[in-house]
């Protein structure tokens with residue numbers, strides 16, 4: 097320790113100098129910082145492009161300015177130790193009093209913290225006072241031991257968190273543990289930027305569905321929701337929008353219980369998704385976490401404990417989510433806890449069009465080269481390519497630098513009392529078929545059938561598969577013949593007549609049918625196929641996960657074929673959360689929300705003799721497109 101021996105060495109003196117001058121820099125930084133925070137607050141509320149640019153320029157100037165100051169200051173000290181604290185206002189300096197932990201938002205299994213600490217593998221919440229301490233969520237609703245989950249009483253008990261996983265302490269206790277009494281220098285190191293802490297075991301991470309359509313689906317709902325202003329029920333347009341102010345960037349994901357292989361699925365979709373949609377996200381694994389644990393474990397009792405400090409962190413925990421009512425007893429989807437919480441606060445912008453998810457969807461389209469998805473966007477929104485490029489910061493896009501990110505002290509609006517930016521009370525709206533019916537009609541109808549007939553299990557009876565394909569082909573042909581008749585009739589008319597017809601007349605859309613064997617397509621091809629699909633159908637399975645990349649239209653529908661009597665929420669809940677319709681088909685009957693079947697995996701669910709009556713499915717598609725269902 098600095099002053100353990102009561103005398104200052106030369107090195108200590110330099111360190112002290114460094115500390116003092118960085119204090120000075122900190123105060124400089126923080127005064128700029130509060131200025132940019134004010135501007136950030138307004139940036140959240142759809143500031144005109146011109147003003148946004150000014151904000152950005154201003155930030156850049158601020159950084160440049162601060163860096164110049166630092167350069168001058170460092171020049172006088174013969175050490176390089178000062179190069180770090182410049183543009184990182186969230187980090188603690190050696191003398192910063194430890195900031196208390198705030199829980200900014202919480203749903204079972206999803207907790208957003210400001211100033212979370214970790215020492216020797218335990219997450220610490222340092223409460224400002226006893227009232228704050230009482231207001232923290234129950235530890236078991238935030239975390240678990242992170243063990244694999246099985247449905248046995250022993251395993252359920254083993255997943256209950258212990259004081260090894262998380263502890264709530266007072267801020268004085270944190271000072272006692274991590275601040276040197278004599279010198280006031282802390283032993284706390286900031287892990288700068290914004291961090292995702294994933295406490296889930298490999299068991300589920302290694303599946304495309306679970307990583308993309310559950311874990312990151314929930315992350316997006318929670319993160320985007322937290323930093324979005326609540327939408328008043330009366331602001332109908334905002335409920336249909338896919339335009340967003342960007343939330344603070346995500347800098348880092350830490351898989352606490354998974355090695356590098358643990359989240360990579362065999363077909364490779366998870367890494368394709370993560371690198372394509374979040375190109376700047378740094379990923380750490382259990383080995384890296386173990387390094388951090390060791391780094392803060394007490395090596396010499398006299399030195400006192402060390403800790404890491406997370407300025408902003410979203411902790412997710414699968415077992416804790418399953419302890420919540422929405423996931424635990426209604427949907428079995430961890431993301432549903434995140435989604436319902438933010439929906440209830442009116443903070444899922446563009447709810448009816450999956451608008452809150454749009455930054456991820458659009459980033460994936462761009463990565464996959466899904467031209468049509470992107471083209472549709474530009475046309476719908478009536479904006480030119482250039483304007484679009486200026487207005488939107490794509491999710492995970494590389495940012496100009498740490499300090500330039502809107503992350504300094506991000507504002508979490510309307511969590512405690514859902515009040516919109518304009519001060520009006522927010523009444524939460526829900527997704528519904530009626531709302532979906534207000535979306536634009538698709539310009540052409542694309543039916544995508546994800547076939548599992550070459551998979552090992554969960555296949556249709558061969559004849560039924562053939563009957564299904566024949567019935568849909570027949571429907572598509574009939575629709576295109578009807579369209580051709582209309583076109584021919586228009587051709588035969590003179591201009592006057594045609595003009596008269598044009599009033600309130602919509603040309604019937606063209607129809608397409610594609611039968612896809614997912615495992616024979618590249619990942620780009622799968623995303624591109626989804627980005628053009630109006631109707632996606634297939635037997636229950638991972639191939640349906642790409643429904644999260646379907647465009648939102650009036651007719652967007654997922655049709656899931658089950659062995660009669662079988663049902664699971666995976667794709668049903670996910671489709672609905674995006675404002676799309678979902679139908680569970682049992683041979684010649686279909687079921688949709690709110691009359692969905694109860695979850696069941698009857699004998700035959702995984703088998704290769706799943707029946708389906710093709711004409712029933714074709715009729716269902718036709719009725720959906722006609723708006724009859």
Ligand SMILES: *[C@@H]1O[C@H](CO)[C@@H](O)[C@H](O)[C@H]1NC(C)=O
Nearest residue numbers: 215216217260393394395401
């Ligand atoms: C750190 O954690 C290990 C493993 O749980 C434990 O044995 C050790 O006593 C802990 N050290 C401190 C200082 O708490």
Ligand SMILES: *[C@@H]1O[C@H](CO)[C@@H](O)[C@H](O)[C@H]1NC(C)=O
Nearest residue numbers: 660682683684685707708709
């Ligand atoms: C499926 O439905 C068709 C049409 O109603 C029926 O003929 C067939 O027997 C059904 N198959 C099964 C296995 O129930």
